[in-house]
Each structure stands twice: as C-alpha cells, then as structure tokens.
Amino acid sequence: MLSLQEKDRRYLWHPYTQMKDFAERDLLLIDRAEGIRLIDEHGRTYFDTISSWWCILHGHNHPTIKAAVIKQLDRVEQVLLAGTSHEAAILLAEQLVLLTPPNLTKVFYSDNGSTACEIAFKMSIQYWRHVGQPQRNQLVALERGYHGDTIGTMSLGGTPEFHGAFAGMLFDSHRLPSPYCFRCPYGLAQASCDCECLQPYVDLLAKQGEQIAALIIEPLIQAAGGMIIYPVKYLENIVALSRTHGVHLIFDEVATGFGRTGTMFAMEQAGVSPDFLCLSKGLTAGYLPMAATLTSEEVYQAFYGDYQEGKTFFHGHTFTGNPVAAAAALGSLQVFAEEQTMAGLPEKIQRLHGRMARFAELPWVGDVRQLGMISALELVKDESAAPYGFNDRVGWPIYLAGLKEGVLLRPMGNVMYLWLPLSTTIAEIDEICERVWRVLSDPQNIVGW
Numbered sequence: 001m002l003s004l005q006e007k008d009r010r011y012l013w014h015p016y017t018q019m020k021d022f023a024e025r026d027l028l029l030i031d032r033a034e035g036i037r038l039i040d041e042h043g044r045t046y047f048d049t050i051s052s053w054w055c056i057l058h059g060h061n062h063p064t065i066k067a068a069v070i071k072q073l074d075r076v077e078q079v080l081l082a083g084t085s086h087e088a089a090i091l092l093a094e095q096l097v098l099l100t101p102p103n104l105t106k107v108f109y110s111d112n113g114s115t116a117c118e119i120a121f122k123m124s125i126q127y128w129r130h131v132g133q134p135q136r137n138q139l140v141a142l143e144r145g146y147h148g149d150t151i152g153t154m155s156l157g158g159t160p161e162f163h164g165a166f167a168g169m170l171f172d173s174h175r176l177p178s179p180y181c182f183r184c185p186y187g188l189a190q191a192s193c194d195c196e197c198l199q200p201y202v203d204l205l206a207k208q209g210e211q212i213a214a215l216i217i218e219p220l221i222q223a224a225g226g227m228i229i230y231p232v233k234y235l236e237n238i239v240a241l242s243r244t245h246g247v248h249l250i251f252d253e254v255a256t257g258f259g260r261t262g263t264m265f266a267m268e269q270a271g272v273s274p275d276f277l278c279l280s281k282g283l284t285a286g287y288l289p290m291a292a293t294l295t296s297e298e299v300y301q302a303f304y305g306d307y308q309e310g311k312t313f314f315h316g317h318t319f320t321g322n323p324v325a326a327a328a329a330l331g332s333l334q335v336f337a338e339e340q341t342m343a344g345l346p347e348k349i350q351r352l353h354g355r356m357a358r359f360a361e362l363p364w365v366g367d368v369r370q371l372g373m374i375s376a377l378e379l380v381k382d383e384s385a386a387p388y389g390f391n392d393r394v395g396w397p398i399y400l401a402g403l404k405e406g407v408l409l410r411p412m413g414n415v416m417y418l419w420l421p422l423s424t425t426i427a428e429i430d431e432i433c434e435r436v437w438r439v440l441s442d443p444q445n446i447v448g449w
C-alpha cells in the first residue's frame, strides 16, 4: 500500500515546482489548518506567512465563511450564469460595486486572477471597436509586471524567467520600465525623483496615444515580479498620463485587493480609479476560486444593444459566478464587517514594519520594502548589492530552514517576503518575525555568504 507521499510522487505534478526537488524529499503534506497555522501529516505546525499564495485573509477554517459555504451547498452548488442568475452572485456584485469607486458599476465574474485580467483587456479592445475607434488595439504593461500564466496575460507580463519559453507565441505589446526604485535605472532616489521612469510612456503616448487601448498595472506593488513596492506618486502620474490620452486603465488588484496593503484596495492610497478593476485571490478570502472584473457604465453601455448589432461580449467560463464561491466571498465581507478587520490593521502594520526594519542590518539584505501586511527583503550577493542570478536559487535554503523553524517561506528569486493574513495577531507577528530572524540571520542559509 502506497503512502500519501508516494502516491503524490506517482500521480501529482505541482505548479511552479521542479518535481525533482522532491524525488528524495517529502513535500509538506498539509492535513488541516487553523487560523494562520498549517498542520502537516505529522501534526507539526507552520505559520502560513504567504497566505497560501496571497489569498487567505481571515485565517483558515473561519466559522463564518464555512457556515456561508455550507448554507449555499444546501441550496445550489453550481448553475450557469449565462441567462441564469442566483442570489449569491447578485448580492456579491452589489457589495463589490458599493466597496469600489463610484465609476465602477458592473461586475463580470470568472474564476481566477489570469482570467480577470484577460477579460479586462478583451473588454477594452472590443469597447474601442464598438465606439468606432478600432485602431485603439494596442496594450501597454510594465516590466516586472505579472498578470497570470495564460497566453494573453503572459503577453502582458514582464517576468521572462517564468514565461521565456513561450516568447515566440506571445502577442506584441508595449512595455514600460518597472518603477524599481532600489535599482533605479536613472540613479535617482525615490523621495526626490519626479518619476523620470515614466518618460518612455510620455514618448509613447505622444507618438501613438491614439492607438493605445489600455494600460494594465498592479497598483503600488509589482508582486510576483519581485515585490517591487513603488511610490504613490508613480501611480498618480501614470493614471494622469493615461487619462490625458484617453487610454483605459486596468488595475490588477488580484493580489492587493481586500486589505492586504492596509486599505481595502491599493488604489485608494493614490485616490485613483480605473476603467477595469481585476479581483481574485482575497475575493473569497482564499476559500474558493473566484474572480471579478469590474467596469464602468460607459464600457457596459458600449456592449448593450440588439443582438444583431454584434455587441455581445462572447466570453465566459463554466464556473463563472459559482454560487458556493460567491457565498464564500459574501461570508468574507461579513467577517470584514463583524470583526472590523480594516480598523485593526494599522496597529498590526506598524508592528510588522517595526519588526522587519531590523533586517536591514544584515549585510545580505539590500533593501527592506514594506506595504501594509506585506514585507519584502531583497537579498544581495555582496556589500556592493550585486543581484543574485535566477539560478543562484537563494530561496531554496531559506525555504528549508523556514520549515525547521515552523514558518512556510517561499522566497521568489532574490526576494524573501511575508504576505501575512489580515487576521495575524500582534503576538503572531512577533513570533513570525523572530523565527524569520533566526532563519535569515544565519549565514548558512544565505547562498554565498
């Protein structure tokens, strides 16, 4: 009889994982979870410091969300959303519209972050056709941006280390420099710069502004691209530039949405609003797959007409607006209200930032970047802050040492980060930071030091 670990090796292929790494080594087999702790097959516990891929908000196994899911299962578990509707999808759409800026009035559901983004730029392209500007068919994105792993979102991605194999089949789009302040290509300092890295966008708009349909951007933090946290002024400026040339704005808040950055949505910190808002991950607090693309009345109306006018948006996924997922999302919003989650965040954020600031003393930590419940450390090769290469694989010994300390860390390339659930208590923040300090302050866990 094969053990679960043996069956895993025999039958499973894991995402973003070199399976050979686990040929001899068991992977972390999670048996159950409570709050922000994962419990493995041997009963050992690990802090879920990355919110199970950035989606857990209120902790695992939350009674309110569980109850909402069970209640929905007693009614209907799945029904198509094409020409059919159900209460959970309707009530959730209403709440999302109320939570987001007033210009966003319509909700289009899907089931993961990549599709939320694909839908946004497909809607934009089709919108411009409907309003008689079909020449607006080009898209703009940022270096180090990440919007998913489908062909469309890879085409707008800026992480060749993940998507290089498919370069030949991706469609053309414009790419702007990343606002990567730690390694500013202009040699400027964040506090005093004038966002000189936006000059290529100014030039592009001057030359081809009338051909650009939309710009897609992750507000305030390029997450998968290396936890690149950039200043509010950059977001304000890129929005203003886009607006002067009529370019649609797509905000990808798949990762940042629902409180992670300290405000319900990151865009609030710049007081800006997009034409399309992409949500997933925290939408259901991590309980079930679901995504939403919100857009404006103006966009919606451009698709509205007699069927024969050919304005229908022919896009849909089987599980679009799934009732159980929608119930989980409503359950999560109920928790936000009942537990006053957002009101509790400032104190937690201050504690986290305070605890993580000391990591700057370590010679292998080149930069400490913090935003809300996110804290990221860019590891460097030497005192001159030379960057590690992708194949140096600095994250691997840190991941292994983290497991020994009971913290699940999953550095991305040269960036070690915490992406804490909003429910993490002050005591847990202290405990996690202490354990991470033990991992990171030991040069044995740092490649080359």
Ligand SMILES: Cc1ncc(COP(=O)(O)O)c(C=O)c1O
Binding pocket: 112, 113, 114, 115, 117, 146, 147, 148, 149, 218, 223, 224, 252, 253, 254, 255, 256, 280, 281
């Ligand atoms: C900002 C952002 N957009 C889109 C995605 C893609 O989401 P999914 O993995 O659900 O397709 C991610 C995933 O990490 C993300 O961080």
